[in-house]
Amino acid sequence: MLAHLSLKQFAVVSAAELSFGPGLTVISGETGAGKSLLVDALGLLSGLRADSGVVRHGADRAELVADFTLDDAPLAAAWLRENELDETGDGDAPVCQIRRVIRADGGSRAWVNGRPVTLGQLGDLATRLVEIHGQHEHQALMAKSSQLDLLDAYARNDGVREPVARAAREWSALLRERETLFAQGDVSDRIGWLEHQHAELERETLDPEALSKLTADHRRHAHAAGLIAACETAFARIGGDEGPSLTRTLQQVRGELQRVAEHESRLRDVDALLDNAAIQIDEALSLLDRVRDDLDLDPAAFEQIESKIGRLHELARKHRVAPEQLAATRDGIAEELEQLRGAGVRLEKLDVEIDTARKTWRKSADALSQSRRDAAKSLSAKTTELIGELGMGGGRFDVAIETVEDDRPDPQGGERIEFMVAANPGQPARPLRKVASGGELSRISLAIEVAAFGLDAVPTMVFDEVDSGIGGAVAEIVGQKLRALGGSRQVLCVTHLAQVAAQGHAHYRVSKAASEGVTQSAVQLLVSKQREEELARMLGGIELTKEVRAAAKRLLADVV
Structure with missing residues (x-):
């Protein structure tokens, strides 16, 4: 307030x-x-x-x-x-x-x-x-939507109006889905085109692990000569082919230190570290040997890898995505194909669902309509009595109800209403919003509110x-x-x-x-x-x- x-x-x-x-x-x-x-x-x-x-x-x-x-x-x-x-x-x-x-x-x-x-x-x-009743057109009761809300409040229609709105939303959603399917027209050409695209993508291995391995293989084959040379040089230098062997040198150093270690205990720690270093060097030599054996100057294999990468980049350009997104593109095409192939079946089901939704809405709307008609009679009678008491003897108030003929999902129900007033005896009822006298308009508004006794919110x-x-x-x-x-x-x-x-x-x-x-x-x-x-x-x-x-x-x- x-x-x-x-x-x-x-x-x-x-x-x-x-x-x-x-x-x-x-x-x-x-x-x-x-x-x-x-x-x-x-x-x-x-x-x-x-x-x-x-x-x-x-x-x-x-x-x-x-x-x-x-x-x-x-x-x-x-x-x-x-x-x-x-x-x-x-x-x-x-x-x-x-x-x-x-x-x-x-x-x-x-x-x-x-x-x-x-x-x-x-x-x-x-x-x-706030609701202003007076000689101005901005008051809420002038709007048909507010009049409908007041009538529903008078009839206490909250529990009846909600099923109508819910049924209308469900019916509308089904109609939109059907319109979308109809808008697609003949989808056979698109299905064929999508099947071709999907087949192209299906021929490739597009999961992230495979793409990562392919990239690594390409890099290794592209630099195979340099890798082989580096491995052989390292093996030769560590193993002693190009000078003293690191392993033999370490063994000699350890022997010399062990002979004097009894005079300085910390030298035993140095000996342990050198022992670990010798083990690490041996493992490094073993791994270098395996790496060298795996490396091979195979132009045919390199050409095959480059060809595969080229196909992936071509597909990526075609679909305007990064190569890493090709898998998602393939899955999206597969989903659309499934939807298009089932469009005919879905349309048949939609017709049944739409008819059911329409009947559900109609049943709820009919119940709401009956409640509104009963409330309209009561509100009209009470307000007519009140406007007579308020100095407008012979005046009449009616709630006019107009059925909406258009069979469509309307969340407000199957009718529209308008407050009608005859301010004097013998005059035809006119819409409340067209009542000319400001004083009459205010008193009629007061009569309506008193009749409804503040049921609006x-x-x-x-x-x-x-x-x-x-x-x-x-x-x-x-x-x-x-x-x-x-x-x-x-x-x-x-x-x-x-x-x-x-x-x-x-x-x-x-x-x-x-x-x-x-x-x-x-x-x-x-x-x-x-x-x-x-x-x-x-x-x-x-x-x-x-x-x-x-x-x-x-x-x-x-x-x-």
Whole structure:
């Protein structure tokens, strides 16, 4: 719910700070004082476009800030988490701060929890936080999708709507798969081409170990002459063919040291090391001999290896991959071949699966349709009764349901709805979004919300001039309905009627005055006697008599 609203340099408001609690908060003031500016501010914080005219004269920018608690707004909290804009306040309770700055040059920026956002994001978030009912077209109830959501909430269709959406997703996935297979057309030519490519790759040994061995063999054959010469030279030098043998020299040194080792014990350690060196030299000579025997100047073998490497590089160029990726390419071709060869069989199975999915969706959609039709009758009757109580006697509210003839997987079900209203007797019902009178629109919206009793998930509802064009007993009924709605939702109402204002759990007064030739508005939270005085002003105008004050006091006393 909305906890705090701050306005700075906004229109005729220099600065205002308002705190809100649960229940019904009413806002009153003289005509032109700027009481609807609070609604305008929430509209701008909800993503409406603004122009420089909202910036107070002489200021370089207007700043609007709204703080919301999210205990009663799970959809908003989820949206913030999904968009990585979530924040927590005291006690780790989720909170949301929306801030918007509008510059005098017409520019605008917005932030959510201190992070910059687009107006589109602001609008998405606001639809989960606040719903504005008034003389403007931006309110949520004007949208058919919101009307459908409200009807489903009224019917408690969560458990019925989800199977429809799930069946639609499954049906759509099968249709897409079939379209993909059809788009391939005659695949026989491609199968033949892929089989040729696969056969080429299958003839080669492409596993990593084989490629590594082939590379090593090529390197060894390419340098065979140099390797043989190096091995023979090393063998000759170590074995003594080109000078004293290392092994014989070591044996002589060891004999000389052993004769004197009894006089210096550390020489025995030297003898042990030399013994190990002799063993290592013998093993080195043995390995050199084996390596030399394995080396062979075989031009035919070298040519065969080069030919194989050449084929691999040619295949790599052909498939535009590195030689090491040819195995993966071969496996990918094999997988595609398997899919193409089974395409015909898969198409036959898909037809059966699609028909089953369609029937599943239809069964779930029919159950949802019946629930909606039952709920539409009930909501229509309750709302029609309420709009009569709200001063629109003879008016009628209907939920029009139109069946969607197109047999397609629609996650919303098999019909569309629209709220229809006949504001006066004898008039044809028209879409709610086309109702001309702002006051009528507000009262109809109030009637719908009261009938649904706050079943939609938006925690804060704002009614602007909901009492326009009414008075007397009807105005008192409007106030009572707003107060009743405040039992389940936070309700803010801009009003000019004392009968409505008296029903508020809290009451703000907006006033204006000229200071140094500049008009300024101020906002004040009223308590006790202040409320009586404001109600008396709303009842009696300029001259506040004892009778008017008594009537104001009685209005407050009669609130239950």
